[in-house]
């Protein structure tokens with residue numbers, strides 16, 4: 001083979017997505033393995049390395065055919081040491097030395113980043129960002145994930161906590177309690193559970209966000225108010241991010257974005273209301289394109305740019 005491959009993995013609570021990619025970000029081969037959470041996640045690193053070695057073996061290749069490894073992890077990553085904190089769902093203690101352990105197993109340079117940041121890099125590189133280097137990603141799932149890419153680089157901050165869009169305070173008074181311990185976070189009103197929270201505040205109940213959207217589409221006034229409020233809070237947060245970062249694109253993904261125009265049209269109206277006009281001139285809102293592949297593609301991008 002000619003050009004070396006990039007290896008990437010995206011570690012989640014139930015499975016680890018793994019892939020080999022070309023230096024241009026085309027997926028050559030992808031697969032996944034279950035996440036073994038026994039013994040506080042102590043076997044995860046060796047499972048990842050064994051799986052990479054097995055796949056290379058089956059191609060008649062070795063790690064000499066791989067230039068670097070990018071990893072998305074389910075918690076903030078320290079930008080200098082590559083340690084992971086807050087990955088409680090897979091059992092790792094704070095400061096888990098993921099980069100160091102994987103480098104020892106694989107004997108390759110390894111670069112780790114928070115999974116939401118990897119997804120943002122993936123969308124920037126090969127997804128809705130279309131290669132433009134200034135992109136903000138918001139993922140509206142069970143929680144609200146985010147990543148801010150400026151000039152092609154993820155904004156990490158001092159200890160990896162930058163880009164936590166889900167924890168922007170949008171209800172400064174009487175806000176709901178968030179999983180992070182703070183009150184009034186975007187996540188409490190704009191995630192799938194947040195939409196159900198807003199519906200409860202209207203004195204009504206729904207099993208999930210999809211039901212709220214369905215009822216709103218059928219004319220339910222409370223449902224319509226909830227979607228408008230959700231778009232308002234999201235637009236407030238995104239507008240303020242745009243005022244600081246001046247991105248070309250805001251990419252919206254996750255389950256809630258599947259509602260399509262029902263959320264994107266009011267969102268665009270509120271983003272326009274809250275964004276400085278010169279920043280708004282160059283800004284567009286796009287739906288995420290890469291789905292579950294965003295994480296490995298972004299991890300591969302990280303590995304590529306960190307090794308040049």
Ligand SMILES: [Zn+2]
Nearest residue numbers: 167178180185
């Ligand atoms: Zn929070």
